[in-house]
Amino acid sequence: MHDMTFTNARIVLPNEVIAGSLRVENGRISGISTGQTSARDAVDLNGDLLIPGLIELHTDNLERHIQPRPKVDWPHAAAILAHDGELASVGITTVFDAMRVGSIPTGRARYGKYARNLASELWEMRESGALRISHFLHLRAEVCSETLAEEMNEFGPDDRVGIVSLMDHTPGQRQFRDLSKLKAYVQGKQGMSDAEFEDHVAQLYALREAHGERHEAEAVAAAKRYGAVLASHDDTTFEHVAASKAHGIQLAEFPTTIEAANACHDHGIAVMMGAPNLIRGGSHSGNVAAHELADRDLLDILSSDYVPSALMTSAFLLADLWEDLPRAIATVTAAPAKSAGLTERGQIKEGLHGDLVRIGRVQGNPVVRGVWSHGRQVG
DSSP states (O other): OOOEEEEEEEEEOSSOEEEEEEEEETTEEEEEEESOOOOTTEEEOTTOEEEEOEEEEEEOHHHHHHOSSTTOOOOHHHHHHHHHHHHHHTTEEEEEEEEEEOOBOSSTTOBOOOHHHHHHHHHHHHHTTOOSSEEEEEEEEESSSSSHHHHHTTOOGGGOEEEEEEEOOOTTSGGGOSHHHHHHHHHHHHOOOHHHHHHHHHHHHHHHHHHHHHHHHHHHHHHHHHTOEEEEESOOSHHHHHHHHHHTOOEEESOSSHHHHHHHHHTTOEEEEEHHHHHHTSOTTSOOOHHHHHHTTOOOEEEOBTOTTHHHHHHHHHHHHHTOHHHHHHTTTHHHHHHTTOOSSSSOOTTSBOOEEEEEEETTEEEEEEEEETTEEOO
């Protein structure tokens, strides 16, 4: 941890942007003032923005690094370091690494177990001091699987599990209500024939029928055991949201309809949408567009999902859409911190962690010019 001062900055506070200076001591923000300072150690930001470090609640990026091509298992230590460094480079200083629990070792819908071993390797890297940013776990609990309960029992309160999301990828509902969309996705990714796809769908239906209700209840219980926030995934109907509320869910990941997003807000559940959806102007699965929810004040949090750099880009798109930079920055900082129960980061306030990002704008695009985690420069 390092003591340092930033000056000549446009500092994005919770409700305003000020021209001023900021001091970090012992890894925490110790002072914020208007105007410039003559402190000898001051870093002149030349009028650039200074925002809180971004907080990512759901990213598949680590999975992409450990399997950069189908059937390629990349060395995990190298993958973890590359993932950590990539996130730091785009201004993310806190991440909940998404790992699927609930495997399918048999049949056409085969999906291998990996989360426990990967999490252990991640924590070994953290303990060695090799990681630049703060990592927590987000366990994606797939109820349409064979081994969910056994895999969740391998984790405990010491595993930094901050989020458990209830996933149900049974065909014909939620993300893939349109089976033609699922067919195009699966055949494009795995090269299945039409007959193989039909077998794949039939196996998933059978798994949901055999294990779904039990797995859902066990995932909810496991989240309580870990002390983790419980999230839903791909809520589509009012009934889905009512069930989420009954489980005690506080965060809705990627609701697929305006109906579901409205119901979430009615029930006090925060709505998170994918940054790629906002940037592309729509969902690749044909579901509701993030900008539609933003237009209706139904969008609370953004996630980079599968493109880490999308988180910063999408926040500034929202800033232009809403004409409110602090509100937009909150969707990638304060709002995710609140939903995940992180009280010591997510805003620029005295006493909070010195997680900070220096941003310039080139032709309207945000450019990351410096990243600090707990007061230590990491990017």
